[in-house]
Amino acid sequence: MFVKVCGLSTPESVREAVDAGADAVGFVLTASPRAVSPSQVARLLADVPERVAAVGVFRHEPVADALAIARAAGLEWIQLHGDLTPEDVTTVHDAGMKLVRAVTMAATADAFDDWGEEILLIDAAVPGSGETWDYASMVDVTELQDRKWLLAGGLNPENVASAAAAAGAWGVDVSSGVEASRGVKDLNKVRAFVKAAKG
Known part of the structure; x- marks a missing residue:
């Protein structure tokens, strides 16, 4: 099971996710209580080994802007939320980056098509809400x-294994489900989540 821990903002949380066995770590570079700056990300990358994908997360920014910010942070992966097109995927690849394309479970059927992204992420109807949804759908x-593809939205250490099994997911993504308070990671929950997801 591929595991991505998102919304990391401190060296301690990055190290905990990596040491626990996360396959990817996410840094929010858009308006959010979990937002970090490109310079912060550049420093946090010191604790991310090459085997772990470091992902810059964006919502509704123009693709060109997201790419520029990700480059400034030293990232090779970006995660894009919002109204995207297959041409946007091509733009990301032409820039030499890898893409996690995020859609909601309520998206139109064609949004689930393979547009050539490396990973598709399927989130709750209201991304970032922390609300559970019908994963088995x-x-x-x-x-x-x-x-x-990654299952996201409302996951936590207690439900991740059953949710991923119900959905038939290749991987999972978590942010609010491993927080002590909004924007602050609970390191014990991070470790418990990765362990539960990977079995």
């Missing part, structure tokens, strides 16, 4: 078969 989405 994804298991019959034929467009997801044999794809690398």
